[in-house]
Amino acid sequence: MNKSPTASLSAESSIPIISVRGVSKTYAGGFQALKNINLDIQRGEIFALLGPNGAGKTTLISIVCGIVNASAGSIIADGHDIARDYRAARAAIGLVPQELHTDAFESVWATVTFSRGLFGKPPNPTYLEKVLRDLSLWDKRNEKIMALSGGMKRRVLIAKALSHEPTILFLDEPSAGVDVELRHDMWRMVRELREQGTTIILTTHYIEEAEQMADRIGVISKGELILVEDKEVLMRKLGNKQLTLRLRQPMSIIPAELSNWSLTLCEHGHALVYSFDTQTEETGIAELLRALGEHGIEFKDLRSSESSLEDIFVSLVHRPMEAQA
Numbered sequence: 339m340n341k342s343p344t345a346s347l348s349a350e351s352s353i354p355i356i357s358v359r360g361v362s363k364t365y366a367g368g369f370q371a372l373k374n375i376n377l378d379i380q381r382g383e384i385f386a387l388l389g390p391n392g393a394g395k396t397t398l399i400s401i402v403c404g405i406v407n408a409s410a411g412s413i414i415a416d417g418h419d420i421a422r423d424y425r426a427a428r429a430a431i432g433l434v435p436q437e438l439h440t441d442a443f444e445s446v447w448a449t450v451t452f453s454r455g456l457f458g459k460p461p462n463p464t465y466l467e468k469v470l471r472d473l474s475l476w477d478k479r480n481e482k483i484m485a486l487s488g489g490m491k492r493r494v495l496i497a498k499a500l501s502h503e504p505t506i507l508f509l510d511e512p513s514a515g516v517d518v519e520l521r522h523d524m525w526r527m528v529r530e531l532r533e534q535g536t537t538i539i540l541t542t543h544y545i546e547e548a549e550q551m552a553d554r555i556g557v558i559s560k561g562e563l564i565l566v567e568d569k570e571v572l573m574r575k576l577g578n579k580q581l582t583l584r585l586r587q588p589m590s591i592i593p594a595e596l597s598n599w600s601l602t603l604c605e606h607g608h609a610l611v612y613s614f615d616t617q618t619e620e621t622g623i624a625e626l627l628r629a630l631g632e633h634g635i636e637f638k639d640l641r642s643s644e645s646s647l648e649d650i651f652v653s654l655v656h657r658p659m660e661a662q663a
């Protein structure tokens with residue numbers, strides 16, 4: 339019996355485009371950079387891998403791209419085992435590394451044309467022209483790469499990675515050292531690529547980038563994937579809100595009568611900060627304000643704020659260290 343096109347389409351889209359199973363990496367010196375990583379990346383999503391310096395982000399990307407060998411575990415990329423079927427797996431992947439290493443004497447056009455050929459793709463000048471135009475590189479196509487500015491070189495790296503029409507695009511620290519214009523161009527392009535069906539995995543230190551772009555977020559710390567979560571869910575689950583009340587009279591301690599509320603004193607006793615969970619229906623604000631009135635505590639103004647992804651990330655990555663201390 340023939341499967342309906344819709345059924346096979348949905349079956350295909352539910353299979354992860356990348357499947358990482360039990361991947362560990364110990365470098366030659368004995369340092370264990372990755373510990374038993376398990377991760378599925380869904381087709382067509384933007385996945386942001388966050389983690390402090392040295393967490394293992396580049397190592398993980400390099401293993402998926404076949405640049406570094408895993409010490410244990412297996413990876414399937416777009417249906418191909420990256421160890422057994424390296425060429426096919428690699429052809430599905432575009433990698434934008436942090437730095438440009440080669441091609442300094444070549445022109446932009448020669449570089450992207452050559453890159454495409456490396457993956458066995460037939461020439462397609464129309465496609466490459468579109469890539470260069472999208473990256474504002476078309477006017478520079480005949481210039482040697484060594485003559486380009488740092489920002490333009492970054493654009494060339496992206497163009498190279500896209501030259502063979504990959505279904506998976508890795509961006510390793512795409513925003514490091516680039517100006518606002520390029521960052522925004524890149525974000526726009528990444529969104530367009532996703533709309534065309536490309537799966538995007540980016541590593542970043544810029545939480546704003548993950549907050550803006552990602553559908554899902556993975557947090558890696560000391561070689562371990564400590565969390566993978568839908569961005570919205572993560573922000574709802576771990577985010578909390580704060581209400582800051584600026585007091586008319588400074589306080590030295592929080593009165594015992596207010597011990598039921600999660601309060602802290604800030605600004606040398608001039609501000610009282612109330613933290614509350616975003617998930618609960620009752621915030622407790624009305625009761626708190628009533629209690630403050632009953633105890634004669636007056637305030638000049640109040641403002642509320644919500645924890646950002648950055649606050650959540652810092653608390654996640656630092657929590658284990660604090661717990662150990």
Ligand SMILES: Nc1ncnc2c1ncn2[C@@H]1O[C@H](COP(=O)(O)OP(=O)(O)OP(=O)(O)O)[C@@H](O)[C@H]1O
Nearest residue numbers: 365367369371389390391392393394395396397398
């Ligand atoms: N070739 C290597 N030999 C030995 N150790 C290495 C090698 N490459 C990386 N490491 C170590 O592995 C750890 C993870 O490095 P990796 O570059 O994957 O981290 P990262 O999360 O990408 O960091 P950053 O954000 O600084 O780029 C670091 O402690 C690093 O020093």
